Amino acid sequence: MAGWQPGSYFCSYSSDRIRELAKPKKPKAWENYSSRLEWGNQETIWPLSRSTLTARPTPRIISLAKPKKNFDGNLQRRRLFLHSCGRVSEIWQHPPLTDLAFPSPLILKLAEPKKYQTAYLKQRPRSCPEWPVPTAALTCEASQRVLQLARPKSVHPHFILDRQVETQITDAVRMANAPPRTQCLAQPKIKKNSLCYDQGSPESPIRPVSRSAQQAVASPRTLELAKTKKVSSEYLPARDTEWPVTRAAKHAVATPRIEKLSQPCKRPTANLAQFDPDAFLVKESAKKAVCSSRIQQLAHPIER
Incomplete structure (x- = not known):
């Protein structure tokens, strides 16, 4: 055939046949397999046929099934580690004398870091630390x-170092023992969480009042401070919800201007305003209007 050369591969199947073979095979045995599937064991998903169980591998398959040989002499010892799923993996273990061996000159040469070339160092940006x-x-x-x-920056001439402790405590004070009275006075005062005194009998007051407080006479200044604050002369109390209406207000007649202002603003509904093309029409006089200085002043935002 044209284009074929010795040693090249040629496929006689058509493209339709290749697409048909590329589709995954539908297992019919799995549709009829109704037993419960248990994961974590070595059982197959569907039962194997009798010919599969009695099949014998070819010499080529046996050759491919052999593990790859390790030609490193230092890694001849192996340690088998069993996974939880049942598979066995081989983890290499080096002999104990490997840690004490000295590296060869070739290994020391290969362990040296790679040197940068001069052209690369010149092209590097200045942001690099080297x-x-x-x-x-x-x-x-x-x-x-x-x-x-x-x-280096010198110290300020007015700088003062930390001062030493002015009071020198003697050894006798450090080794002194406080008497029981001093220890009693050194204890903190215990206060109750309540702001009121405990009430005993119903006849007793809430808190005890001394005899001198009961016989005390208030001074004129105390009496003046005890007076309540007076209300301002311009204070007006809140009016009642109902108050009498005057006779003139009952017989009053509203003017035409008041009646016009009291009428509510008539606006069309929202549904009608959407279909009205002139709903938001601006008058020509409004377009030519000029704002007064007062309106311009009120239009400025409040500065805070």
């Missing part, structure tokens, strides 16, 4: 200004 320093920068002498800026 860049090549020219010889002129290494051998240059600092100017007086650079030496002045390199000096």
Whole structure:
């Protein structure tokens, strides 16, 4: 055939046949399989046929089933680790003498970090913490200004160090023992959480009143402060919900202007306003109107 060369692959199937073979096979045995499926074991999902159970592998399959050989002499010992699902995995374990062995010169050479090339160092941005320093920068002498800026900041002349403790405590005071009276006075005063005194008998007062307080006489200043605050002379109390209407108000007649203002504003409903094209029509006089200075002043927002 045209285009075929020795050693190349040729497929005699058509594209329709390839699409048909690419579709997954529908297992008919699984539709009739009604037994309960238990996960975690080595049982198959559907029962195997008798020919599958009695089949023998070919020499090629046996060759492919063999594990890959390990040619490293230091990893000959293996330790088997059993997973919880029943599968066995092989974990390599190195011999104990491997930690004490010295690396060869080739391993030391390969362990050295890779050096950067000069062209790469020149192309790197200055934001990188490392860049090549020219010889002129290494051998240059600092100017007086650079030496002045390199000096550390001196302490302020008015700076004062922490002062020492003025009171020196003697050893006798440190080793002294407080008497029981001092320990009693050093204890904090215990107060009750309640703001009222405990009431005993019903005849007793809420809190005890001393005899001197009962016989005390208030001074003129105390009497003056005890007076209640007077209401302002311009104070008007709240009116009642009902008050008498005067005779003139009952016989009053509303003017035509008041009657006109008292009528409610008539507006069409929202449904009719949506279909009215002139509902939001602006008059020509409103377009040519000029705001007064007062309206412009009121239009400014409140500054806060």
